[in-house]
Amino acid sequence: MSSRISIARPQGSYSPDPHGFGNSRSSSGFRAADPDDPIEKLRAFGKLVEDNIEIYTQPLKPHLPAIGRFMIVVTFLEDALRIVTQWGDQLWYLQRHRHFPWGISHIFLLVNVIVMLVGSGAVISKRYTEYAVAGLLGVVIVQGFGYGLIFDLNFFLRNLSVIGGLFMVFSDSMITRKKLFAGLPSLSETDRKKYFLLAGRILLIFLFLGFIIQGKWSIGRALVSLIGLVACLMVAVGFKAKWSASFLVILLSVFNVAVNNWWSVNSAHPARDFLKYDFFQTLSIVGGLILLVNMGPGGLSVDEKKKNY
Numbered sequence: 001m002s003s004r005i006s007i008a009r010p011q012g013s014y015s016p017d018p019h020g021f022g023n024s025r026s027s028s029g030f031r032a033a034d035p036d037d038p039i040e041k042l043r044a045f046g047k048l049v050e051d052n053i054e055i056y057t058q059p060l061k062p063h064l065p066a067i068g069r070f071m072i073v074v075t076f077l078e079d080a081l082r083i084v085t086q087w088g089d090q091l092w093y094l095q096r097h098r099h100f101p102w103g104i105s106h107i108f109l110l111v112n113v114i115v116m117l118v119g120s121g122a123v124i125s126k127r128y129t130e131y132a133v134a135g136l137l138g139v140v141i142v143q144g145f146g147y148g149l150i151f152d153l154n155f156f157l158r159n160l161s162v163i164g165g166l167f168m169v170f171s172d173s174m175i176t177r178k179k180l181f182a183g184l185p186s187l188s189e190t191d192r193k194k195y196f197l198l199a200g201r202i203l204l205i206f207l208f209l210g211f212i213i214q215g216k217w218s219i220g221r222a223l224v225s226l227i228g229l230v231a232c233l234m235v236a237v238g239f240k241a242k243w244s245a246s247f248l249v250i251l252l253s254v255f256n257v258a259v260n261n262w263w264s265v266n267s268a269h270p271a272r273d274f275l276k277y278d279f280f281q282t283l284s285i286v287g288g289l290i291l292l293v294n295m296g297p298g299g300l301s302v303d304e305k306k307k308n309y
Contacts, residue, residue: 049243064294065172066124071287072165073120075280076136080116082273083109098148108146115139129173133166157210158281164203165288171196171298172291197298200288201241205232207285208248224251235292238301245292252289256282 060067083090087109094105115135122132140159144150171193208228228251234244260282262275297303 061294064290068287068290068294069123069126069169069172071290072162072169072284073123073136074287075162075277075284076116076120076139078276078280080113080120082276083113094146098146100146108142112139112143123169126173129170133170136166137163154210157206158278158285160203161205161207161210161285161288162281164200164206165284165291167196167200167203168288168291168295171200172295194299197292197295198238198300201238201292201297201301202236204285204288204292205236207252207282208232224255227251235289235297238297238303241297241301241303242293245289249286249289249293252282252286256286 090109091105094100094108095102098105100108116139119132119135119139122128123136140162144155144159149155209232228248231244231247231251234240235248256279260275260279262272262279265272265275
């Protein structure tokens with residue numbers, strides 16, 4: 001007959017398995033991350049930046065959609081004003097260099113002005129947005145062919161970004177529509193919105209790609225290009241999209257004022273119109289990025305996928 005001696009162990013004494021590795025139960029969570037890990041430090045910094053953006057944009061947040069929509073169409077408003085104020089020069093160019101017949105050149109300019117003014121007004125007021133976006137897209141394409149700029153790489157990349165901004169407008173104003181024919185498959189509002197947001201995000205970054213391949217290189221330009229390219233890729237895949245879009249808004253705004261300062265050029269100088277055109281197009285792309293900051297990257301993004309894990 002054997003006997004067992006039970007010895008009471010004082011509280012806080014040595015445990016042979018202090019971390020619970022011998023526990024056969026499945027873990028219900030993750031172990032704490034190492035705060036000294038560089039990746040964890042970067043993640044914490046990113047979270048801090050996102051929180052600050054959220055805090056400091058709160059007063060502006062109700063107005064961001066209106067600001068973004070206005071900035072997107074401002075290039076069309078400026079273009080319409082330029083055509084009207086330079087009507088004779090525009091006709092001369094179309095007839096002399098593009099070989100437009102008399103009368104057709106007048107109709108071409110008049111239709112462009114009307115569509116840009118009406119479409120821009122509709123986008124700002126959020127009325128008939130689908131038709132307004134379609135009309136402004138048509139203006140971008142028609143002007144590219146009409147002025148013979150469709151194969152100019154800088155023009156092409158810039159206008160891809162403007163189209164991306166228009167897609168952001170369309171996503172922002174998406175309206176639920178009833179099915180016209182019962183039983184036929186159709187995309188829901190959510191599905192359409194996430195596809196347009198994806199297309200808008202990708203197209204918006206082409207302006208910066210144009211900046212990278214144009215102009216003379218320097219150490220400063222290379223550094224800005226590298227940082228901007230990383231932010232553009234983050235926007236395209238939807239990783240930390242609000243943070244990267246906010247960064248691009250600041251970067252492009254500074255660049256726009258510093259480089260495209262058309263107001264400092266004499267009104268008789270031929271470069272003034274080109275700088276003015278680039279300035280307002282960049283404003284339009286900044287407007288698209290502002291809408292992205294407001295709406296988020298949508299369902300087809302890394303940020304959205306991370307919420308499911």
